[in-house]
Amino acid sequence: MLVRGGSIVTPEGVFRADVKVVDGRIAALGEDLSAAGVDEVLDASGLLVFPGLVDEHVHMREPGLEYKDDFTHGTMAAALGGVTTVIEQPNTLPPVDEPQKLVSKAALLKDKAYVDFALYGVLHDTNTHLMEDLLGVGAVGFKVFLGPTTGNIPPPSEGSLYEILSKSSRLGVTIAFHAEDHQLVSYFTNLVKSSGRLDPQAHEDARPPIAEELAVMKLILMSRRTGGRVHILHMSSREGVELLKEALWEGVNVTGETCPHYLTFSSDDYPKYGTLIKVNPPIRSNPHREALLKAVNEGVISALGSDHAPHAREEKMRSVWDAAAGFPNVQTFFPVILDMALRGLIKLTAIPKLASENPAKYFGLWPRKGSVRVGSDGDLVIVDPNGKTLVSEEWLQYKHKVTPYLGWELRGEIKYVVLRGHVIVRNGRLVTAEPKGVWIKRSSS
Ligand code: DOR
Numbered sequence: 453m454l455v456r457g458g459s460i461v462t463p464e465g466v467f468r469a470d471v472k473v474v475d476g477r478i479a480a481l482g483e484d485l486s487a488a489g490v491d492e493v494l495d496a497s498g499l500l501v502f503p504g505l506v507d508e509h510v511h512m513r514e515p516g517l518e519y520k521d522d523f524t525h526g527t528m529a530a531a532l533g534g535v536t537t538v539i540e541q542p543n544t545l546p547p548v549d550e551p552q553k554l555v556s557k558a559a560l561l562k563d564k565a566y567v568d569f570a571l572y573g574v575l576h577d578t579n580t581h582l583m584e585d586l587l588g589v590g591a592v593g594f595k596v597f598l599g600p601t602t603g604n605i606p607p608p609s610e611g612s613l614y615e616i617l618s619k620s621s622r623l624g625v626t627i628a629f630h631a632e633d634h635q636l637v638s639y640f641t642n643l644v645k646s647s648g649r650l651d652p653q654a655h656e657d658a659r660p661p662i663a664e665e666l667a668v669m670k671l672i673l674m675s676r677r678t679g680g681r682v683h684i685l686h687m688s689s690r691e692g693v694e695l696l697k698e699a700l701w702e703g704v705n706v707t708g709e710t711c712p713h714y715l716t717f718s719s720d721d722y723p724k725y726g727t728l729i730k731v732n733p734p735i736r737s738n739p740h741r742e743a744l745l746k747a748v749n750e751g752v753i754s755a756l757g758s759d760h761a762p763h764a765r766e767e768k769m770r771s772v773w774d775a776a777a778g779f780p781n782v783q784t785f786f787p788v789i790l791d792m793a794l795r796g797l798i799k800l801t802a803i804p805k806l807a808s809e810n811p812a813k814y815f816g817l818w819p820r821k822g823s824v825r826v827g828s829d830g831d832l833v834i835v836d837p838n839g840k841t842l843v844s845e846e847w848l849q850y851k852h853k854v855t856p857y858l859g860w861e862l863r864g865e866i867k868y869v870v871l872r873g874h875v876i877v878r879n880g881r882l883v884t885a886e887p888k889g890v891w892i893k894r895s896s897s
């Protein structure tokens with residue numbers, strides 16, 4: 453296929469070029485490429501061409517939690533939102549903590565994937581000896597939960613953490629962390645609960661910044677001593693970002709991710725959205741939001757992930773202490789970031805690095821995924837910057853459309869999504885009859 457006349461958005465700048473995809477891979481980039489032998493020409497004049505997004509942080513819930521959502525709905529949503537690769541989190545049922553479980557999960561998901569997918573394994577106290585075997589069957593990275601959240605996977609001891617990061621250094625594999633200190637979260641949760649508070653913002657105070665700060669501090673120290681590759685997910689606080697910035701200056705092997713909701717919402721929104729915006733770590737006050745935005749713009753935070761975390765409607769519509777944490781995000785991930793860029797809050801050219809290239813690099817998928825360059829997979833999102841996206845029930849593919857973004861009108865409109873040379877979305881509609889996604893394992897490069 454040939455994408456003609458578009459402006460390609462890359463980390464280095466925006467360039468006018470055609471893109472030719474042959475047998476699923478980008479075969480040529482340049483002006484006025486010939487259409488000879490091509491099955492389809494997409495006219496992208498006046499449109500922006502991005503690399504397909506690599507969402508490094510989705511919880512699609514299958515297997516075991518399909519009542520919340522499933523891989524079919526989740527990857528259809530991803531496709532419509534311009535995400536062509538998802539890296540699926542391991543807190544499904546059973547948790548992905550043994551090689552056989554990873555293999556079975558991949559086998560289950562592979563015929564349901566509307567976009568390409570890769571899998572995390574999870575590490576805890578009793579399976580650190582399985583790291584090599586999990587990598588051997590195709591895990592692209594590992595998740596470690598330091599704090600409590602959906603699935604209640606217990607945090608590893610300090611000894612196991614040291615071992616995990618020592619092995620990470622030897623094996624060159626990224627360990628992604630839910631960085632909230634378990635004991636501090638328990639302490640503050642008990643304190644705030646016993647005060648009798650029931651307002652949705654109580655959740656913020658039950659998991660204060662110091663819980664993130666302590667976890668981040670510990671991870672930086674462990675990485676400094678072991679050389680382990682630490683990636684801190686869903687950073688939510690000014691304090692966490694300050695520690696990350698210092699560690700980067702020092703050259704510690706650590707990177708950070710945040711999610712669009714920490715940049716779009718603040719604690720001022722609890723009265724309006726209530727438990728809809730309950731998420732772990734919590735959405736905090738405006739100074740935190742501003743510090744996170746600054747960190748993204750300065751490159752201190754180098755990745756964005758959606759933390760797509762769907763729950764059943766009933767689970768979200770409970771009191772603050774009983775409501776589930778998280779909400780579905782994969783479909784609005786790119787539209788929300790694009791809207792931010794079109795409003796001048798982040799640079800347009802930062803998007804490919806933050807949401808495609810770096811996530812692909814951190815999890816061993818680059819250069820196959822994450823860049824518009826010759827030899828990479830032909831995964832593209834083609835966008836009209838002058839169009840609009842209405843986040844409507846009809847557009848959203850989730851089983852439970854419980855998202856605070858419902859009804860939002862965003863700048864920018866996805867016209868086409870291309871997965872390895874197949875047009876899977878056309879004018880905002882999924883046009884692929886059957887799922888075309890494949891399981892991507894870690895590349896050795
Ligand atoms: O709010 C959250 N929900 N945060 C997480 O880290 C996990 C996620 C989930 O799986 O529900």
Ligand code: ZN
Nearest residue numbers: 509511759761
């Ligand atoms: Zn998550």
